[in-house]
Amino acid sequence: MQSISDIRREYTQAGLDTADLTEDPLVLFELWLQNAVDAKLADPTAMTVATVDQNGQPSQRIVLLKDISQGGFVFYTNLGSKKATDLKHNSKISLHFPWHTLERQVKVCGTAHQLSVTDVAKYFLSRPKPSQVAAWVSQQSRPIATKQLLMSQFHAAKQKFLQGDVPLPSFWGGYRVVPHEIEFWQGGEHRMHDRFLYSLDHNKQWQYQRLMP
Structure with missing residues (x-):
């Protein structure tokens, strides 16, 4: 087997600059998601969901994004699952979208809010x-x-x-992840990646800054 320390590639597809950004990061996210769909990536809506249990132990799993609405990212799950149990005690959550083929990734940090029975039933049906x-x-x-x-x-x-x-089972539901941070990452040659972090300020307005790779 090849040494895993020698497995690497250059990222040369594109760059990301301030001219490419949007005022609302959800607009840019939807554009990138559509790019992933148009590129026919396998499971373009797949995202890693990270939660933390009562003992402070992080846990991750992959679920499918099912909607972007009311300023948040929506997914569904069994309300007795580990992630739902974690969220009952700690509503802080992180999402990660790994679009490797496009040399892109997006990280979301926010709070999970349980959806209404009406919203859940509409999707379930x-x-x-x-x-x-x-x-x-x-x-x-x-x-x-x-x-x-x-x-x-x-x-x-x-x-x-x-x-x-x-x-609809009474133990089946969903969450809307309302973000306070969204980071966009575009791979760059020689590891000079482009990273922009959007954060909500005290007035609930989005501000962004470029981060070093």
């Missing part, structure tokens, strides 16, 4: 029926003896909900 059924079956983050047992429960639930709509 838009999901494919097998995904709706899976939400009833999986007690996310809980141990299970075998995959066969999980699939047996899934097939039983499919039969139960064969006719009609699948109701």
Whole structure:
């Protein structure tokens, strides 16, 4: 195996300067997200979600961004999952979008706010029926003896909900991450990367500054 310390590449696709920035960082984020979609990247909406538990232990997992609305980033999950349990005790959260092929990444720091049942139900009903059924079956983050047992429960639930709509589980919900910092990173040649950090000032206005790589 090649030494992992020797694995590297140059980033030469593009740069990022003040002329490329927007007043509202969410506008720039949506532009970059559309670039990732247009480039046909695998899972362009995938983001790492980082939370911290009661003992101060950080934890990360990848989920899919499902909306950008009311000034925040929306995702859905089982409300009994580890991330939801963490957020119940500490609503501070960080998101990370790794668009490696475009030599870009975006980091978000903010606060997670649980969505209303109305908002959750609207999205839940838009999901494919097998995904709706899976939400009833999986007690996310809980141990299970075998995959066969999980699939047996899934097939039983499919039969139960064969006719009609699948109701929204009371333990399934979502969050809107309202940011106070958003950092845009564009890879640069010789590791001279371009980094701009947007931060909310005391008047809730976005200000940005260039960071050293």
